Amino acid sequence: MVGTSSEDGWALWHRAERVVNEVAQGLCTLDEETSWFSDLAPAGQQAVLQQVASYAMQAHITATDGREGVARSGVKPTANPSVMICMDPPRYGFAVLPAVEHVQAFRVLVSVFSVADTRRKQTYCKGACGHPWHNLPPR
Template sequence: MQVHITAADRRAGVMRSGVKPTANPSVMICMDPPRYGFTGLPSAEHIKAFRVLVSVFAVADTRRRETYCKGACGHAWHNLSAATEQP
């Protein structure tokens, strides 16, 4: 909820996810207001729901980084150092 997903983010995220726009998770996230309750979907839909949600949140987070957080961001998760391999 903190990423403040817009209707445009939802549509772009569904398109990016590779899940059909007519699939239950796609329809649910694109409703106005979005319908959350993905855990109530049949287990066969859970992977689709995960793909849709991750894609939508990625789109929304990118938008927020480029607008609200651009330049002087204090969010620690926007300033993570590159992962280093541990033996």
Template sequence: MAATNGEDERTIRREAEQVVNEVAQGLRTLDDGTSWFAALSPAARQVVLQEVAGYAMQAHITTADGLAGVARSGVKPTANPSVMICMNPPRYGFAALPADEHVKAFRVLVSVFSVADTRRRQTYCKGTCGHAWHNLPPSVERP
């Protein structure tokens, strides 16, 4: 991975957290999130892919989540990121994919995370959730 300084990486991770959770909660479209991602440098994309893969792991994605997320992502089920996320157990080396696969990987990861996170918000966190990222305010005009 190309070098990013520590402060840049922290900023990218904070932005990714906001964007990904907004997509997961329907406050931002997947296409809008993908546009944000595509505008990043290749090194920043790798940081974001690692971050979002971590979110997916923390959400305890299931095979059903993977299949539903791939269907929602608009990425072919035979594309590398789709196959990786649907394996049992899922493979998470998305940042190591070739740069031309990064946008597909982002779409798949965010879509699968959205499915799993929605499931967890409706079950595990229902009515008692203290996770700040599960309680985002309604969107205002975003750049």
């Protein structure tokens, strides 16, 4: 299991950043990245959940994005992470959920981010996107 020591903290941060954007762009699957996430130590999972929740906030997710993302995530709509993300406004305290819910929270957050980011690329970035994270090369 991978932790979050000072040596691997930056590597974990960069990996999480790439993961959410690769899933959003269809360059890898949610299942592949869930496997990576599952191998992290609980502290690493908490750090990634905080980071991915931050990305979701920056993407200005809506309750509609939440519902669509939950449907894509494979997580039951009644699970805590699903309910939290579909609230209006969404709740972002995923890192404080019990460790047994971290994988569900990751799946929900990445899926909802993918929906919101795609929507924003089609509206705000349409035709003139200069965000490097919106144009990742294939692996």
